[in-house]
Amino acid sequence: MTSYITVRRETHARGPVAIVSIDNPTKLNSLSSEVMGHFVEAFRGLAADPDLRAVVLTGAGDRAFIGGANIDEMAELASPEAARVFILKVHGCCRAIRDLAVPVIAAVNGWCLGAGLEIAAACDMRLAAETAVFGMPEVRLGLPSVVEAALLPSLIGWGRTRRILLTGETFSAADARAWGLVEEIHPPALLFAAVEDLLDKLLEAEPQAVRIQKALIRAWEDLPVTGAVAAGVDAFEQAWRTDEPATSMARFLAQRAAAKRG
Structure with missing residues (x-):
């Protein structure tokens, strides 16, 4: 059975990064039930890695990030119950991204439609090629x-x-950036260099602090302001259950003192 999901691990000086690719370019990397099952399985494996620092999600080839849910499969859904089962698989992929403890960067390198845009929205950050095209065409189907x-x-x-x-x-990458859907757009040949630059910035931060921060941001989405503030207090306390704050601040103070002496 072909999984249509590839996971490549890269070793950086401050920890490993995973590159996850939807690898079905002849179908614009569309999401069938089979692909989605392997997608969730891949993210389950990544979630079990305590040393993982970040994930980059992209589409194979240069035509599509994810062209949407597989229309051939959807056209054969025979009942409302079958439709529910299918769309819950799309949600399962999005939830796997949002529940992953480390940041997920979407590198949008082409068509990003329907379920593909939902996947991109579920990521923590989004960078796109200038040629990327976005849309939610479901109502036309x-x-x-x-x-x-x-x-x-x-x-x-x-x-x-x-x-x-x-x-x-549909709308352009330039529109997506102007509207705040993506944070950066780049010429296609420079997209992954920009992703590497963002990864370098992420890896400068302390790993447990980043994990705590992502979890807190997720909590903020579902909480009223007073609850979000309270969750922040809990997160601050949680950070002090590791040695990261003391170690990081001691290093900062030593560097500052050395700079003053210099």
Whole structure:
């Protein structure tokens, strides 16, 4: 059985990074049930690695990040119950990303449609090629945009969310950056150099602090302000259960003192 998911580990000076690729370019890296099963399995394996520092998610080839859910499979769904089972698999992929303890960077290198955009929205950060094209075309296929499309209003605002979900129109990488969906856009040949630059910045931070911070950001999404503040107090206390704060601040103070002497 072909998994259509490749996981490559890279060793950096401050810890390992995983590059996860949806590898089905002849189908625009679309998400079938088989692909989604292997996707969740791959992220389950990554979640078990206590030393992992970050994940980069991309699509194989230069045509697509993820072109959407597999339309051939959806067209054969025979009942509402089967439809529910299928869409829960899409949600399972998004949840695997959001529940992973370390940051996930989406490197959007082509078409990013439907379930692909939901996957991208579930990532912690998004960089895109200037040639990438985004959209939520489900309404043109008789379907609503669902599951992690619910993240879009917090990223691009309610007005733009309504427009792209209700019209199904596509939009450019430049629009995606202007709206706040992606943080950076680059020429295709430079996209992964920009990803490496972002990884370098992430790896400068302390690993346990980053894990605590990601978990706290996730909690903030579901909490009212007072609850979010309280969760932050808990997270600050949690950080002190490791030696990272003391070690990091001692190193900082020593470096500052050395700079003053110099």
